[in-house]
Amino acid sequence: MNAPALRVLVADDQEIVRTGLAMILDAQPGIEVIGAAADGEQAVRLALERRPDVCLFDIRMPGLDGIEATRRLAGPAVADPLAVVVITTFDLDEYVYAALRAGARGFLLKEAGPVLLAQAVHAAARGDALIAPSVTARLLAAFVGSEPAAAQHRSAGTLTEREEHVLAAVARGRTNSEIATELHISLSTVKTHIASLMAKLGVRNRVELVIWAYETDRVRR
Incomplete structure (x- = not known):
């Protein structure tokens, strides 16, 4: 008997990106997109209602951004945190480090291919984490010390x-x-x-x- 598909919620303010990510993930074995949100407020609401296995959030969204959405769902104060992977266009975006601080389990660039995207979702679901290999050391080295540690x-x-x-x-x-x-x-x-x-x-x-x-x-x- 096959294991149930991982349920994923996608949030991105750009419709073409949001739709594209959902299509890519739905095409991967063992993954099912169960919702898509256009901003952080909607993402948090849907996540609390549907309790997805993994949330894939863009960082820069109007109103409530991906960092605050992550903090509300996966931050240190959350008793039953959800798995969140953040995704961004910029590999040296100062908000990425803040998102990891907020409880994100992984970080990917939007240019990541279907395989890496699926790997990040599976890693987050099992309690592991995946950060885009090309920026792991550079990202952390750049932002360590940018906030009180x-x-x-x-x-x-x-x-x-x-x-x-x-x-x-x-x-x-x-x-x-x-x-x-x-x-x-x-x-x-x-x-x-x-x-x-x-x-x-x-x-x-x-x-x-x-x-x-x-x-x-x-x-x-």
């Missing part, structure tokens, strides 16, 4: 040498499978180390792990 005040406790290696690999945008191959450990061991890192650092996902790594100079900028 809460992560700098978190106590890391004592990270093991292996945890430091796994953290560095995550910060470089490696997937779990790539980390397992690179460090010559099993996939389950990678997942165990990542869970341990999240617990020690008090973060909720890989995006926050990456931000913490940059803000504490675990990774060279």
